[in-house]
Amino acid sequence: MPKTVGVAVSNATFHFDKLYTYAVMPDQQDTVRLGSMVLVPFGRGSRARMGVVLACDAEPESAKLKFLFDVAPASACLTPELLRLVHFLKERTFCTYYEAVKAVIPYGAQYKPTVAEDGVTPVLQKQLVRHTENAYKLVGTLPPKPRPTAKQLAAVALLAGGERTLSALEEKGISRAVLDNLCAKGVLECSKVNKSIDLYSSIPLKNEPILLTEEQQAAYDALLPGLEDAAPHSALLYGVTGSGKTLVFLKLIEHCLQMGRRALVLVPEISLTPQMILRLKSQFGKRVAVQHSALNHTERLLQWQMIQDGGADIVVGTRSAIFSPLENIGLVIIDEEQEHTYRSESAPRYSAHEVARQRAAENGALLLLASATPSTESYYAAQHGRTQLVRLTKRYGGNPLPKVQIVDMRAELASGNPREISLAMEDAIRHNLEAGKQTILLLNRRGYQTVAQCEDCREVLKCQKCSVPMVYHKSAHKLLCHYCGSQLDPPPARCPACGGKLQYRGFGTQKAEEELAKLFPEARILRMDQDTTAAKDAHEKLLAKFARHEYDIMVGTQMVAKGLDFEDVTLVGVLGIDSLLFAQGFRAYETVFSLVTQVVGRSGRAKDPGFAIIQTTDPDNPVLNLAAAQDYDAFFEQEIAYRKLGLYPPFCGLCVVGFAGPKESEVARASARFAALLGRQAAKQPDLPLRVLGPTPGSIEKINDSYRYKLTVKCRNDRRFRDLIRETLTLYEQEKLPGKATVVVDLHSDGDI
Numbered sequence: 139m140p141k142t143v144g145v146a147v148s149n150a151t152f153h154f155d156k157l158y159t160y161a162v163m164p165d166q167q168d169t170v171r172l173g174s175m176v177l178v179p180f181g182r183g184s185r186a187r188m189g190v191v192l193a194c195d196a197e198p199e200s201a202k203l204k205f206l207f208d209v210a211p212a213s214a215c216l217t218p219e220l221l222r223l224v225h226f227l228k229e230r231t232f233c234t235y236y237e238a239v240k241a242v243i244p245y246g247a248q249y250k251p252t253v254a255e256d257g258v259t260p261v262l263q264k265q266l267v268r269h270t271e272n273a274y275k276l277v278g279t280l281p282p283k284p285r286p287t288a289k290q291l292a293a294v295a296l297l298a299g300g301e302r303t304l305s306a307l308e309e310k311g312i313s314r315a316v317l318d319n320l321c322a323k324g325v326l327e328c329s330k331v332n333k334s335i336d337l338y339s340s341i342p343l344k345n346e347p348i349l350l351t352e353e354q355q356a357a358y359d360a361l362l363p364g365l366e367d368a369a370p371h372s373a374l375l376y377g378v379t380g381s382g383k384t385l386v387f388l389k390l391i392e393h394c395l396q397m398g399r400r401a402l403v404l405v406p407e408i409s410l411t412p413q414m415i416l417r418l419k420s421q422f423g424k425r426v427a428v429q430h431s432a433l434n435h436t437e438r439l440l441q442w443q444m445i446q447d448g449g450a451d452i453v454v455g456t457r458s459a460i461f462s463p464l465e466n467i468g469l470v471i472i473d474e475e476q477e478h479t480y481r482s483e484s485a486p487r488y489s490a491h492e493v494a495r496q497r498a499a500e501n502g503a504l505l506l507l508a509s510a511t512p513s514t515e516s517y518y519a520a521q522h523g524r525t526q527l528v529r530l531t532k533r534y535g536g537n538p539l540p541k542v543q544i545v546d547m548r549a550e551l552a553s554g555n556p557r558e559i560s561l562a563m564e565d566a567i568r569h570n571l572e573a574g575k576q577t578i579l580l581l582n583r584r585g586y587q588t589v590a591q592c593e594d595c596r597e598v599l600k601c602q603k604c605s606v607p608m609v610y611h612k613s614a615h616k617l618l619c620h621y622c623g624s625q626l627d628p629p630p631a632r633c634p635a636c637g638g639k640l641q642y643r644g645f646g647t648q649k650a651e652e653e654l655a656k657l658f659p660e661a662r663i664l665r666m667d668q669d670t671t672a673a674k675d676a677h678e679k680l681l682a683k684f685a686r687h688e689y690d691i692m693v694g695t696q697m698v699a700k701g702l703d704f705e706d707v708t709l710v711g712v713l714g715i716d717s718l719l720f721a722q723g724f725r726a727y728e729t730v731f732s733l734v735t736q737v738v739g740r741s742g743r744a745k746d747p748g749f750a751i752i753q754t755t756d757p758d759n760p761v762l763n764l765a766a767a768q769d770y771d772a773f774f775e776q777e778i779a780y781r782k783l784g785l786y787p788p789f790c791g792l793c794v795v796g797f798a799g800p801k802e803s804e805v806a807r808a809s810a811r812f813a814a815l816l817g818r819q820a821a822k823q824p825d826l827p828l829r830v831l832g833p834t835p836g837s838i839e840k841i842n843d844s845y846r847y848k849l850t851v852k853c854r855n856d857r858r859f860r861d862l863i864r865e866t867l868t869l870y871e872q873e874k875l876p877g878k879a880t881v882v883v884d885l886h887s888d889g890d891i
């Protein structure tokens with residue numbers, strides 16, 4: 139029953155992000171505790187601000203303390219482990235306490251300030267209050283006159299089997315209007331029920347025994363001691379595409395549950411969640427919870443509460459699922475562990491690996507990273523014994539890895555084929571169609587034509603607010619900026635700079651779809667990109683249709699490249715990834731190697747062997763050739779040598795400090811000032827290994843009217859270094875330069891921010 143508390147408040151700057159002491163009213167003393175959400179009077183005007191209690195019975199800093207306005211109920215309190223994660227994030231990522239709080243609990247579980255009914259007293263209110271939905275049950279008979287509609291008959295037939303929710307009925311094509319009308323007739327009765335938290339209840343439980351192959355069994359046996367042991371362990375499961383890593387996961391999870399412990403499974407993106415959920419649900423049934431950003435706030439909250447209430451044994455989700463309030467964790471799996479989506483690009487800028495390692499340490503769990511193309515850092519750690527290395531070298535079912543052909547698109551053009559689909563690709567797709575097989579095509583550009591260039595001055599039409607080209611989207615007939623969302627509608631015909639004629643060129647997924655439809659009018663083509671998957675559950679529905687072979691060809695951006703498992707896919711084509719071959723950042727080679735190896739790996743995973751074709755204008759590119767050979771070991775040797783020579787991770791830590799603001803000169807000045815302060819602080823510790831590069835403009839100089847500069851610091855990412863950055867940030871903020879730029883620090887970036 140604390141009489142005073144130390145509170146971290148929302149919207150604090152780094153410099154002011156400390157604990158402020160408040161007095162607790164006697165009637166709040168029973169509720170308030172460490173991790174409580176509170177509403178406090180802040181600043182001179184005592185305006186209401188959100189806060190979180192991080193200390194109890196804090197020393198009063200002045201004789202006259204302000205009282206808390208309000209305290210959220212105990213159910214909204216952070217668990218001790220989540221509280222420790224808040225401190226962990228603050229120390230590791232330079233975020234504010236409240237940014238960390240917002241990361242570890244979902245929006246729906248958060249509170250917001252409002253005023254009480256008296257119109258003046260500030261109180262807390264839950265972000266989400268509605269957890270109920272309409273349910274309908276049959277209470278009468280349908281009168282024969284007026285003649286019932288087909289929908290009415292269908293509704294009555296469905297409800298004859300018992301009460302159903304509105305969403306369940308809507309799924310069967312029955313609208314709310316039909317139901318309300320039947321209620322008015324006295325045929326149905328409507329009541330409010332709690333929304334179902336069993337999101338995927340339609341997935342049948344199979345629970346068949348998992349039979350591993352000899353190689354899979356050996357991998358499982360090697361991993362088992364780390365799982366059974368109560369001490370934390372980490373391992374890397376490096377298995378070629380289609381080797382059955384998922385089956386090893388399932389078997390480990392089964393054992394983990396048998397031990398009375400729980401499992402957390404991360405996948406890199408939403409498109410991969412349906413497949414993992416399907417496998418986990420059909421194997422383990424009800425007690426699987428899901429956390430990812432495509433759930434709506436209510437679903438997410440209900441799933442979260444289910445985890446918090448101890449109702450889930452397994453949690454599956456994308457990056458932020460690592461903060462699930464799951465207790466007694468025995469196993470954390472990070473699938474496709476090399477993916478950049480595991481690193482957050484907004485505050486708190488954490489890496490899921492880092493948080494997972496922390497949680498594994500707290501829980502005495504096994505952290506299992508898995509991939510066919512592990513990140514260079516993870517594989518290096520495994521080679522040097524810092525992580526256990528377990529391999530799967532063969533595909534399940536015994537097929538070889540797909541054969542790969544590289545097609546030179548310059549030669550293709552020279553020989554008179556102006557199209558973006560080479561003759562070899564066309565041929566292979568046709569053969570595959572005739573054989574009744576499916577094809578996956580990768581093109582990492584969405585939109586139709588990707589640049590508009592002036593025929594006279596050769597200027598490329600760029601976004602007014604960002605230093606990137608606009609992309610033409612044919613269906614909407616407008617130009618879009620993929621960074622800030624700006625539009626040019628209708629697309630201009632003339633160059634804004636010189637009035638010359640604009641020529642639209644390039645190749646995006648929309649155009650690919652159109653070209654394919656012309657070449658193969660009989661083929662059923664599915665396009666998967668951000669534009670076609672924006673609707674709720676779109677990934678799940680489209681991929682399920684592809685799995686049922688309702689499409690012959692799937693063309694898409696990188697969301698089609700990894701993790702997916704379709705038995706009828708025997709051809710994979712890479713239509714274009716050349717922009718990635720020349721990308722910046724020290725992970726650029728790794729990204730290309732991984733993307734190509736992974737997409738090739740979607741081919742020939744079941745009965746029939748697979749084939750793949752890669753189109754490029756740089757056919758001799760060494761990385762591309764290693765990926766075509768799916769030779770990870772050779773790639774790794776080359777990559778680690780490059781990293782060592784250039785001094786990049788894993789041979790050092792890389793800390794990027796980014797600056798942004800509306801005036802370029804001020805952003806440049808701010809970055810120079812920060813660099814000077816950093817230099818001054820570092821000079822006091824000459825033994826600290828440190829190399830500061832820059833400041834330089836960001837590789838995209840302007841995004842959304844904000845100019846960007848960066849400092850790159852090669853360092854050893856340890857507490858001493860982080861303290862140095864923290865001191866520098868504080869000094870920098872204290873200086874209050876006029877028109878300061880915002881500054882962010884990222885210890886996980888690829889070299890840009």
Ligand SMILES: Nc1ncnc2c1ncn2[C@@H]1O[C@H](COP(=O)(O)OP(=O)(O)OP(=O)(O)O)[C@@H](O)[C@H]1O
Binds near residue numbers: 351509
């Ligand atoms: N022991 C097994 N019993 C039955 N089916 C298996 C077994 N092992 C693998 N498979 C099947 O082989 C296919 C490939 O397995 P899985 O998807 O787990 O591969 P993966 O290692 O995750 O590959 P990728 O890295 O390419 O995603 C799946 O359809 C899977 O069901």
Ligand SMILES: [Zn+2]
Binds near residue numbers: 604620622623
């Ligand atoms: Zn823009």
